[in-house]
Amino acid sequence: MKITFFSTQPYDRDFFIKGNAAYGFEYTFFETHLGPHIVQAVEPTDAICVFVNDKVTAAVIEVLAQKGVKVIALRCAGFNNVDIEAAKAHQISVCRVPAYSPEAVAEHALAMILTLNRKTHKAYNRVREQNFSLNGLLGFTLKGKTVGVIGTGHIGAAFCTIMAGMGCRVIAYDVQINPQLTKSGITYLPLEQVLEQADIISLHCPLTPQTHHLINASTLQTMKKGVMLINTSRGGLIDTHAVIEALKSQKLGYLGIDVYEQEEQIFFKDLSENIIADDTLQRLMAFPNVLVTAHQAFFTKEALEEITHITLTNIDALLHHKNFTNQTALLV
Ligand code: NAD
Secondary structure, three states, rough: EEEOOOOOOOHHHHHHHHHHHOOEEEEEEEEOOOOOOHOOOOOOOOOOEEOOOOEEOOHHHHHHOOOOOOEEEEEEOOOOOOOHHHHHHHOOOOEEOOOOOHHHHHHHHHHHHHHHOOOOOHHHHHOOOOOOOOOOOOOOOOOOOEEEEEEEOOHHHHHHHHHHOOEEEEEEOOOOHHHHHHOOOOOEHHHHHHHHHHOOOEEEOOOOOOOOOOEEEHHHHOOOOEEEEEEOOOOOEEEEHHHHHHOOOOOOOEEEOOOOHHHHHOOOOOOOOOOOOOOHHHHHHHOOOOOOOOOOOOOOOHHHHHHHHHHHHHHHHHHHHOOOHHHHHHHH
Protein backbone atom coordinates (compact mmCIF):
# COMPACT_ATOMS: atom_id res chain seq x y z
CA MET A 1 0.00 0.00 0.00
CA LYS A 2 1.30 3.43 -0.99
CA ILE A 3 1.24 6.66 1.01
CA THR A 4 2.19 9.98 -0.61
CA PHE A 5 3.27 12.69 1.83
CA PHE A 6 3.16 16.45 1.24
CA SER A 7 4.86 19.39 2.98
CA THR A 8 7.54 17.12 4.43
CA GLN A 9 10.68 18.30 6.17
CA PRO A 10 13.68 16.10 7.04
CA TYR A 11 12.32 15.49 10.56
CA ASP A 12 8.94 14.28 9.17
CA ARG A 13 10.72 11.82 6.91
CA ASP A 14 12.93 10.57 9.77
CA PHE A 15 10.02 9.92 12.13
CA PHE A 16 7.77 8.31 9.48
CA ILE A 17 10.53 6.06 8.10
CA LYS A 18 11.34 4.87 11.64
CA GLY A 19 7.63 4.35 12.44
CA ASN A 20 7.07 2.29 9.26
CA ALA A 21 8.89 -0.79 10.58
CA ALA A 22 5.59 -2.12 11.97
CA TYR A 23 3.59 -1.44 8.77
CA GLY A 24 5.75 -1.77 5.63
CA PHE A 25 4.01 0.97 3.62
CA GLU A 26 5.59 2.24 0.41
CA TYR A 27 6.32 5.97 0.77
CA THR A 28 6.68 8.94 -1.59
CA PHE A 29 7.67 12.23 0.00
CA PHE A 30 7.02 15.66 -1.49
CA GLU A 31 8.49 18.77 0.10
CA THR A 32 5.92 20.99 -1.64
CA HIS A 33 2.42 21.70 -0.36
CA LEU A 34 -0.46 19.80 -1.88
CA GLY A 35 -2.54 22.05 -4.10
CA PRO A 36 -3.75 22.49 -7.68
CA HIS A 37 -0.14 23.11 -8.86
CA ILE A 38 1.04 19.58 -7.99
CA VAL A 39 -1.97 17.30 -7.79
CA GLN A 40 -1.88 16.27 -11.47
CA ALA A 41 1.71 15.05 -11.01
CA VAL A 42 0.84 12.71 -8.15
CA GLU A 43 1.29 9.02 -9.07
CA PRO A 44 -1.57 6.66 -8.18
CA THR A 45 -1.53 6.12 -4.43
CA ASP A 46 -3.75 4.59 -1.73
CA ALA A 47 -3.42 7.38 0.83
CA ILE A 48 -2.12 10.90 1.06
CA CYS A 49 -0.72 12.41 4.22
CA VAL A 50 -0.97 16.19 4.61
CA PHE A 51 -0.16 18.93 7.13
CA VAL A 52 -1.54 22.30 8.20
CA ASN A 53 -0.94 24.34 5.05
CA ASP A 54 -1.81 21.81 2.34
CA LYS A 55 -4.83 22.90 0.33
CA VAL A 56 -7.12 19.90 0.03
CA THR A 57 -9.92 21.65 -1.87
CA ALA A 58 -12.83 20.09 -3.75
CA ALA A 59 -10.93 20.41 -7.06
CA VAL A 60 -7.85 18.74 -5.56
CA ILE A 61 -9.95 15.95 -4.06
CA GLU A 62 -11.58 15.26 -7.43
CA VAL A 63 -8.15 14.60 -8.99
CA LEU A 64 -7.03 12.56 -5.95
CA ALA A 65 -10.10 10.34 -6.36
CA GLN A 66 -9.05 9.66 -9.98
CA LYS A 67 -5.59 8.66 -8.69
CA GLY A 68 -7.17 5.98 -6.48
CA VAL A 69 -6.78 7.79 -3.14
CA LYS A 70 -8.95 6.16 -0.46
CA VAL A 71 -7.62 7.95 2.62
CA ILE A 72 -6.65 11.55 3.36
CA ALA A 73 -4.65 11.49 6.60
CA LEU A 74 -3.94 14.79 8.35
CA ARG A 75 -0.85 14.56 10.55
CA CYS A 76 -2.23 17.40 12.70
CA ALA A 77 -5.32 18.22 14.77
CA GLY A 78 -6.90 21.12 12.81
CA PHE A 79 -8.70 20.22 9.56
CA ASN A 80 -9.89 23.62 8.26
CA ASN A 81 -7.81 23.06 5.09
CA VAL A 82 -9.72 19.96 3.88
CA ASP A 83 -13.06 20.07 2.07
CA ILE A 84 -14.76 17.38 4.14
CA GLU A 85 -17.96 17.36 2.05
CA ALA A 86 -16.00 16.83 -1.18
CA ALA A 87 -14.13 13.90 0.40
CA LYS A 88 -17.43 12.41 1.53
CA ALA A 89 -18.88 12.78 -1.98
CA HIS A 90 -15.91 10.82 -3.40
CA GLN A 91 -16.06 8.21 -0.61
CA ILE A 92 -12.59 9.12 0.59
CA SER A 93 -11.99 8.70 4.33
CA VAL A 94 -10.43 11.62 6.20
CA CYS A 95 -8.62 11.15 9.49
CA ARG A 96 -6.53 13.36 11.75
CA VAL A 97 -4.53 13.26 14.96
CA PRO A 98 -6.95 14.87 17.42
CA ALA A 99 -4.55 14.95 20.37
CA TYR A 100 -0.87 14.05 20.28
CA SER A 101 0.73 16.20 22.91
CA PRO A 102 -1.58 19.03 23.93
CA GLU A 103 0.98 19.97 26.58
CA ALA A 104 3.57 20.65 23.85
CA VAL A 105 1.39 23.45 22.41
CA ALA A 106 0.25 24.72 25.82
CA GLU A 107 3.87 24.87 27.03
CA HIS A 108 4.85 26.87 23.94
CA ALA A 109 2.07 29.36 24.70
CA LEU A 110 3.60 29.75 28.17
CA ALA A 111 7.07 30.15 26.62
CA MET A 112 5.72 32.99 24.46
CA ILE A 113 4.14 34.69 27.49
CA LEU A 114 7.36 34.47 29.50
CA THR A 115 9.53 35.67 26.62
CA LEU A 116 7.30 38.66 25.87
CA ASN A 117 6.97 39.50 29.55
CA ARG A 118 10.50 38.94 30.86
CA LYS A 119 12.26 39.74 27.55
CA THR A 120 14.72 36.87 27.86
CA HIS A 121 15.39 37.06 24.09
CA LYS A 122 16.65 40.62 24.54
CA ALA A 123 18.58 39.82 27.72
CA TYR A 124 20.34 36.91 25.96
CA ASN A 125 21.63 39.19 23.20
CA ARG A 126 22.47 42.02 25.57
CA VAL A 127 24.75 40.12 27.91
CA ARG A 128 26.57 38.54 24.97
CA GLU A 129 27.53 42.09 24.04
CA GLN A 130 28.56 42.79 27.63
CA ASN A 131 25.56 45.04 28.18
CA PHE A 132 24.43 44.19 31.70
CA SER A 133 21.94 47.04 32.04
CA LEU A 134 18.35 46.24 33.03
CA ASN A 135 16.80 49.30 31.38
CA GLY A 136 13.91 48.26 29.15
CA LEU A 137 13.67 44.73 30.55
CA LEU A 138 10.98 45.40 33.16
CA GLY A 139 8.36 42.66 33.28
CA PHE A 140 5.33 41.85 35.45
CA THR A 141 4.66 39.08 37.96
CA LEU A 142 2.29 36.50 36.49
CA LYS A 143 0.88 35.42 39.86
CA GLY A 144 -2.49 37.07 40.42
CA LYS A 145 -2.99 38.14 36.79
CA THR A 146 -6.19 37.19 34.93
CA VAL A 147 -5.66 34.85 32.00
CA GLY A 148 -8.50 34.45 29.47
CA VAL A 149 -8.58 31.21 27.50
CA ILE A 150 -10.71 30.91 24.34
CA GLY A 151 -11.33 27.23 23.61
CA THR A 152 -10.79 24.68 26.37
CA GLY A 153 -10.37 21.46 24.40
CA HIS A 154 -7.22 19.33 24.71
CA ILE A 155 -4.74 22.21 24.39
CA GLY A 156 -6.82 24.91 26.09
CA ALA A 157 -7.41 22.62 29.09
CA ALA A 158 -3.68 21.88 29.42
CA PHE A 159 -2.98 25.62 29.17
CA CYS A 160 -5.60 26.42 31.86
CA THR A 161 -3.92 23.95 34.22
CA ILE A 162 -0.47 25.42 33.58
CA MET A 163 -1.62 28.99 34.15
CA ALA A 164 -3.55 28.06 37.29
CA GLY A 165 -0.29 26.49 38.48
CA MET A 166 1.45 29.85 37.92
CA GLY A 167 -1.00 31.39 40.41
CA CYS A 168 -3.12 33.15 37.79
CA ARG A 169 -6.89 33.61 37.88
CA VAL A 170 -8.03 31.63 34.84
CA ILE A 171 -11.28 32.53 33.07
CA ALA A 172 -12.43 30.77 29.94
CA TYR A 173 -14.90 30.79 27.09
CA ASP A 174 -15.92 27.77 25.05
CA VAL A 175 -19.10 26.69 23.31
CA GLN A 176 -18.86 23.57 25.47
CA ILE A 177 -17.99 23.65 29.16
CA ASN A 178 -15.42 21.15 30.47
CA PRO A 179 -16.73 20.17 33.96
CA GLN A 180 -13.28 18.92 35.01
CA LEU A 181 -11.89 22.43 34.57
CA THR A 182 -14.79 24.00 36.46
CA LYS A 183 -14.06 21.59 39.34
CA SER A 184 -10.42 22.65 39.36
CA GLY A 185 -11.35 26.33 39.77
CA ILE A 186 -11.45 27.65 36.19
CA THR A 187 -14.38 30.04 35.68
CA TYR A 188 -16.35 30.00 32.44
CA LEU A 189 -17.70 33.38 31.34
CA PRO A 190 -19.31 34.78 28.18
CA LEU A 191 -16.74 35.69 25.51
CA GLU A 192 -17.27 39.45 25.99
CA GLN A 193 -16.45 39.20 29.71
CA VAL A 194 -13.34 37.10 29.12
CA LEU A 195 -12.05 39.67 26.61
CA GLU A 196 -12.86 42.57 28.96
CA GLN A 197 -11.30 41.11 32.13
CA ALA A 198 -8.15 39.34 30.94
CA ASP A 199 -4.59 40.65 31.24
CA ILE A 200 -3.47 37.84 28.93
CA ILE A 201 -5.68 36.23 26.26
CA SER A 202 -4.72 32.91 24.68
CA LEU A 203 -6.55 31.41 21.70
CA HIS A 204 -7.11 27.65 21.59
CA CYS A 205 -10.28 27.20 19.51
CA PRO A 206 -10.29 25.81 15.96
CA LEU A 207 -10.58 28.00 12.87
CA THR A 208 -14.18 27.76 11.65
CA PRO A 209 -16.51 30.24 9.90
CA GLN A 210 -17.69 31.22 13.44
CA THR A 211 -14.19 31.87 14.79
CA HIS A 212 -12.68 33.52 11.68
CA HIS A 213 -11.36 36.96 12.77
CA LEU A 214 -12.65 36.41 16.31
CA ILE A 215 -10.04 39.02 17.21
CA ASN A 216 -10.94 42.09 15.15
CA ALA A 217 -11.14 45.88 15.53
CA SER A 218 -14.31 45.77 17.64
CA THR A 219 -13.29 42.88 19.95
CA LEU A 220 -9.87 44.50 20.42
CA GLN A 221 -11.63 47.68 21.53
CA THR A 222 -13.29 45.81 24.43
CA MET A 223 -9.98 44.53 25.86
CA LYS A 224 -7.89 46.05 28.66
CA LYS A 225 -5.27 48.56 27.57
CA GLY A 226 -1.90 46.83 27.37
CA VAL A 227 -3.36 43.31 27.13
CA MET A 228 -1.16 40.43 25.93
CA LEU A 229 -2.57 38.32 23.09
CA ILE A 230 -1.22 34.83 22.31
CA ASN A 231 -2.27 32.76 19.29
CA THR A 232 -0.97 29.22 18.91
CA SER A 233 -4.13 28.00 17.17
CA ARG A 234 -4.68 29.21 13.59
CA GLY A 235 -3.75 32.53 11.97
CA GLY A 236 -7.26 33.18 10.67
CA LEU A 237 -8.57 33.70 14.22
CA ILE A 238 -6.93 37.13 14.13
CA ASP A 239 -7.55 40.04 11.77
CA THR A 240 -3.88 40.93 11.40
CA HIS A 241 -4.49 44.48 10.14
CA ALA A 242 -6.71 45.26 13.14
CA VAL A 243 -4.03 43.87 15.45
CA ILE A 244 -1.37 46.08 13.85
CA GLU A 245 -3.56 49.14 14.48
CA ALA A 246 -4.08 48.03 18.11
CA LEU A 247 -0.30 47.65 18.55
CA LYS A 248 0.26 51.12 17.09
CA SER A 249 -2.30 52.69 19.45
CA GLN A 250 -0.79 50.65 22.36
CA LYS A 251 -4.18 49.11 23.14
CA LEU A 252 -2.41 45.81 22.59
CA GLY A 253 0.65 45.67 24.83
CA TYR A 254 2.16 42.40 23.58
CA LEU A 255 1.48 39.94 20.77
CA GLY A 256 2.79 36.37 20.54
CA ILE A 257 1.84 34.41 17.42
CA ASP A 258 2.92 30.94 16.39
CA VAL A 259 0.49 31.02 13.46
CA TYR A 260 -0.21 33.65 10.82
CA GLU A 261 -3.03 34.09 8.32
CA GLN A 262 -0.71 34.05 5.29
CA GLU A 263 1.82 31.61 6.72
CA GLU A 264 1.70 28.95 3.99
CA GLN A 265 4.18 30.68 1.66
CA ILE A 266 6.58 31.47 4.48
CA PHE A 267 6.56 29.16 7.49
CA PHE A 268 8.61 25.93 7.57
CA LYS A 269 11.04 27.41 5.00
CA ASP A 270 14.51 28.95 5.34
CA LEU A 271 14.05 32.30 3.59
CA SER A 272 17.10 33.93 5.15
CA GLU A 273 18.54 34.76 1.70
CA ASN A 274 15.23 35.95 0.24
CA ILE A 275 13.35 39.26 0.11
CA ILE A 276 10.04 38.72 1.90
CA ALA A 277 7.21 40.36 -0.03
CA ASP A 278 4.69 40.11 2.80
CA ASP A 279 4.64 43.66 4.18
CA THR A 280 2.11 42.77 6.88
CA LEU A 281 4.36 40.15 8.44
CA GLN A 282 7.36 42.48 8.13
CA ARG A 283 5.39 45.25 9.89
CA LEU A 284 4.41 42.85 12.67
CA MET A 285 7.99 41.72 13.20
CA ALA A 286 9.16 45.33 13.42
CA PHE A 287 7.31 45.88 16.72
CA PRO A 288 9.55 45.34 19.76
CA ASN A 289 6.63 43.80 21.69
CA VAL A 290 5.73 41.17 19.06
CA LEU A 291 7.08 37.64 19.07
CA VAL A 292 6.56 35.46 16.01
CA THR A 293 7.45 31.77 15.93
CA ALA A 294 6.95 29.70 12.79
CA HIS A 295 4.24 27.20 13.79
CA GLN A 296 6.54 25.33 16.15
CA ALA A 297 4.25 24.92 19.16
CA PHE A 298 3.67 21.23 18.39
CA PHE A 299 7.35 20.58 17.74
CA THR A 300 8.58 18.23 20.45
CA LYS A 301 10.05 14.74 20.12
CA GLU A 302 7.13 13.25 22.06
CA ALA A 303 4.59 14.97 19.83
CA LEU A 304 6.27 13.83 16.60
CA GLU A 305 6.44 10.22 17.85
CA GLU A 306 2.75 10.34 18.74
CA ILE A 307 1.77 12.01 15.43
CA THR A 308 3.64 9.30 13.49
CA HIS A 309 2.14 6.46 15.50
CA ILE A 310 -1.46 7.73 15.34
CA THR A 311 -1.28 8.69 11.64
CA LEU A 312 0.07 5.28 10.57
CA THR A 313 -2.42 3.43 12.82
CA ASN A 314 -5.27 5.49 11.29
CA ILE A 315 -4.16 4.79 7.69
CA ASP A 316 -3.57 1.10 8.41
CA ALA A 317 -7.04 0.70 9.96
CA LEU A 318 -8.77 2.50 7.08
CA LEU A 319 -6.90 0.82 4.22
CA HIS A 320 -7.15 -2.65 5.76
CA HIS A 321 -10.75 -2.21 7.00
CA LYS A 322 -9.75 -2.82 10.61
CA ASN A 323 -11.79 -1.68 13.58
CA PHE A 324 -11.28 2.12 13.87
CA THR A 325 -11.22 2.68 17.61
CA ASN A 326 -10.08 6.33 17.68
CA GLN A 327 -13.50 7.81 16.74
CA THR A 328 -12.56 11.49 17.20
CA ALA A 329 -9.77 10.96 14.66
CA LEU A 330 -12.21 9.94 11.92
CA LEU A 331 -13.76 12.90 10.10
CA VAL A 332 -15.32 10.96 7.16
P1 NAD B 1 -9.93 20.51 20.53
O1 NAD B 1 -10.86 20.11 19.43
O2 NAD B 1 -9.56 19.52 21.58
O3 NAD B 1 -10.49 21.81 21.27
C1 NAD B 1 -11.03 22.91 20.61
C2 NAD B 1 -12.00 23.57 21.57
O4 NAD B 1 -12.50 24.74 20.94
C3 NAD B 1 -13.22 22.69 21.91
O5 NAD B 1 -13.40 22.64 23.31
C4 NAD B 1 -14.37 23.41 21.21
O6 NAD B 1 -15.62 23.27 21.90
C5 NAD B 1 -13.88 24.84 21.23
N1 NAD B 1 -14.57 25.68 20.27
C6 NAD B 1 -15.09 25.37 19.07
N2 NAD B 1 -15.69 26.43 18.52
C7 NAD B 1 -15.54 27.45 19.41
C8 NAD B 1 -15.95 28.81 19.40
N3 NAD B 1 -16.66 29.32 18.40
N4 NAD B 1 -15.62 29.55 20.47
C9 NAD B 1 -14.93 29.04 21.51
N5 NAD B 1 -14.52 27.76 21.56
C10 NAD B 1 -14.83 26.98 20.52
O7 NAD B 1 -8.62 21.04 19.78
P2 NAD B 1 -7.16 21.19 20.40
O8 NAD B 1 -6.41 19.92 20.21
O9 NAD B 1 -7.23 21.78 21.74
O10 NAD B 1 -6.52 22.23 19.36
C11 NAD B 1 -7.00 23.54 19.26
C12 NAD B 1 -6.44 24.17 18.01
O11 NAD B 1 -5.03 24.35 18.15
C13 NAD B 1 -6.59 23.30 16.75
O12 NAD B 1 -7.84 23.54 16.11
C14 NAD B 1 -5.45 23.74 15.91
O13 NAD B 1 -5.92 24.73 15.00
C15 NAD B 1 -4.44 24.36 16.87
N6 NAD B 1 -3.17 23.64 16.96
C16 NAD B 1 -2.02 24.36 16.76
C17 NAD B 1 -0.79 23.71 16.88
C18 NAD B 1 0.52 24.45 16.70
O14 NAD B 1 1.56 23.80 16.56
N7 NAD B 1 0.53 25.76 16.73
C19 NAD B 1 -0.75 22.34 17.16
C20 NAD B 1 -1.94 21.67 17.37
C21 NAD B 1 -3.15 22.33 17.26
